[in-house]
Amino acid sequence: MPHDPSPPGNPDPGHDLEAHEPDDARESAYELLQRGRDLMRRRHHAQAAIVLERAARLEPGRGSILESLGRACYMSGQHERARETFEALLAVDPSSHYGHFALGQSLRRLGRDREALTHLRLAVALDPRSPLYGAALARASRPPGGEARG
Numbered sequence: 276m277p278h279d280p281s282p283p284g285n286p287d288p289g290h291d292l293e294a295h296e297p298d299d300a301r302e303s304a305y306e307l308l309q310r311g312r313d314l315m316r317r318r319h320h321a322q323a324a325i326v327l328e329r330a331a332r333l334e335p336g337r338g339s340i341l342e343s344l345g346r347a348c349y350m351s352g353q354h355e356r357a358r359e360t361f362e363a364l365l366a367v368d369p370s371s372h373y374g375h376f377a378l379g380q381s382l383r384r385l386g387r388d389r390e391a392l393t394h395l396r397l398a399v400a401l402d403p404r405s406p407l408y409g410a411a412l413a414r415a416s417r418p419p420g421g422e423a424r425g
Contacts, residue, residue, distance in 0.1 A: 304334035320351035338367050354384040372401035376408050
């Protein structure tokens with residue numbers, strides 16, 4: 276009887292565990308990103324977040340994946356998870372105007388208005404021509420009574 280050099284319970288070192296999975300079970304991060312974006316276009320935001328989370332695990336720190344994941348979380352009402360994701364995006368790319376805008380919006384949903392204002396101001400400073408960012412900053416700058424804050 277030949278001696279098996281592998282420790283008990285471990286597969287043969289030359290054995291590829293994924294070789295037994297069907298090809299379609301091993302989606303790349305890019306394929307998952309595309310599928311997640313398609314789900315978002317069809318307004319299936321919670322499902323998109325699940326798919327995009329898989330992509331983020333495959334490619335940690337990828338800005339395009341983090342941005343899409345953050346959007347999906349935000350749009351599905353997962354505002355705390357969106358906040359975490361947009362903070363991760365800004366850790367990767369601190370000059371992301373969209374990252375600051377989206378983090379500001381997430382913070383507003385969480386009732387953290389002072390922090391939100393900081394990020395909305397940064398978004399406007401980084402892209403002053405964006406009407407979306409300017410309008411969000413104007414809304415966030417109004418106190419509950421309607422007068423604009425400084």
